[in-house]
Amino acid sequence: MQKIKAALCREYGAPLTIEEVMLRAPQMGEVEVTLEAVAICHSDISFWQGGFGGHLPAVYGHEAAGRVSALGEGVHGLSIGDPVCVTLIRACGHCDTCGGGHPTICETPYDSVGQSALSLEDGTPVMQAMASGAFAEKMVVDQSQVVAIPESVPMGAASLISCGVITGVGAAVYASGITAGQDVVVIGAGGVGLNAIQGARIAGARRIVAVDMLPEKLDAAKEFGATDVVSAEGKPWSEVKKILGRGADAVLVTVGVAQVYDMAPRYLARGGRIVMVGMPHGDKTASYSPLIMADSGQAIVGSKMGNVVIKRDIPWMVDLYGQGRLKLDELISGTWRLDQINEAIADTLTGSARRNVILFK
Structure with a gap:
């Protein structure tokens, strides 16, 4: 066991406290990473607010990059000193979904308390949120969560890949099923939304319409590849349909607001798809007309x-x-x-930040 500094949550919504916690050595198939950068994702904030449940005390953070500093038995393809991205995607490799090529929804349970590598000095388990716990100097994770990257990639940029980039780009390229020439609407031009816009561009979308409340975010959307932007005020779906000449083939909802999901079907063309990317708190619900969506051949x-x-x-x-x-x-x-993590979280909550990054060096 070794002592490390971590940002600990002892009460939902209360400021995180920088404390010394215990980190055990990596076990079979595990990797210890000394962190150099971790970005603040809205999922971390939702956990901190108590919106996703869990246990306390806890260490959040999952969008990370650093260097391998220790290896457990049975780890392959990684060496001490390798620069790496560290994700929350813990995949067993043998369940039906992993075997079917969908490791992000691995069916093998992970106990974020019982299997946690973190504890207090008195032995109290610390929740290693999202199988990560990256608001800390070091982390121990399963080898399936780690990918080596070139030395040339700056650690701050690398940390973004670990969640916000793969989430946004992947939603457009893989989950949406869009093909070249189709039209895409991205609701929300924050960190994940900007990456969804990039993903839609990479996938060959004809038109990419960004919808957001803040003018500065719409300006950023253009910088990242949106062909058109629409204010979320009023009835933005009407303006979107004027731009496209019809509804969208895919609507990517990248904000974790249930009311936005209520409105998402209004943007769709017949046969279109809503892609659920943003995650509202667990007690929030959205509603749809099954008749309209079924009759129009639409999907969620x-x-x-x-x-x-x-x-x-x-x-x-x-x-x-x-x-x-x-x-x-x-x-x-x-x-x-x-x-400064509490200040970084507060800045993220203003809604103006693309991504705030904690740097350890």
Whole structure:
């Protein structure tokens, strides 16, 4: 066991406290990563607010990058010192969904308390949220969650790949099923939304319409590849249909607001699909007209982490970044120290940040 500093949550909604916690050594199939960057995702904030349930005390954070600092038995393809992306996608590799090529929805349960590598000095277990616990100096995770990356990728940019980028790009490229020439609406032009816009561009969409409340976010959407932008005020679906000449083939909802899901079908063309990317709190619900959607041949599909396969897709996205075809550095709104994490969360909650990143060096 070793002592590390971590941002600990002891009460939902209360400021995180920087404390020393215990981190056990990696066991069979596990990897210890010394972190250099972790981005703040809205899922972390939802956990901190108590919207996703869980246990306390807890360490959140899951959008991370760093270097391998220890290896458990049976780890293959990684070496001490390797720069890596660390994701929350813990995949067993042998259940039906993993075997079917869908590791993001692995069916093997993970006990974020009982299997946690973290504890207090008195032995009290600390929840390793989302199988990660990256608001800390180090983390121990399953080898399935880790992908080696080139030395040339800055750690701040690399951390974004681990969640926001694969979630947004993957939602457009894989989950939406869009094909070249189809039209896409992306609701929400925050960090994930901007990546969904990039993904729609990469997939060959004809028109990519971004919808958001904030003018500065709509300006950013244009920078990242939106062909058109529409304010979310009033009845934005009417304006979208004027632009497209019909409804959209895919509507990607990247904000975790249930009321937005209520409105999403209004943007659709016949045969169109709603892609659920943003995650509202667990007590929130949305409603639809099954008759209208069934009669129009429309669909609602879930997208967890963009339906990606990280060993395949992270190297692909890193290569796109190296070619200048995928923006990463431009996603970073601000950088902070671990002891500034509460300020970084507050800044994220203003809604103006693309991604705030905690840097450890």
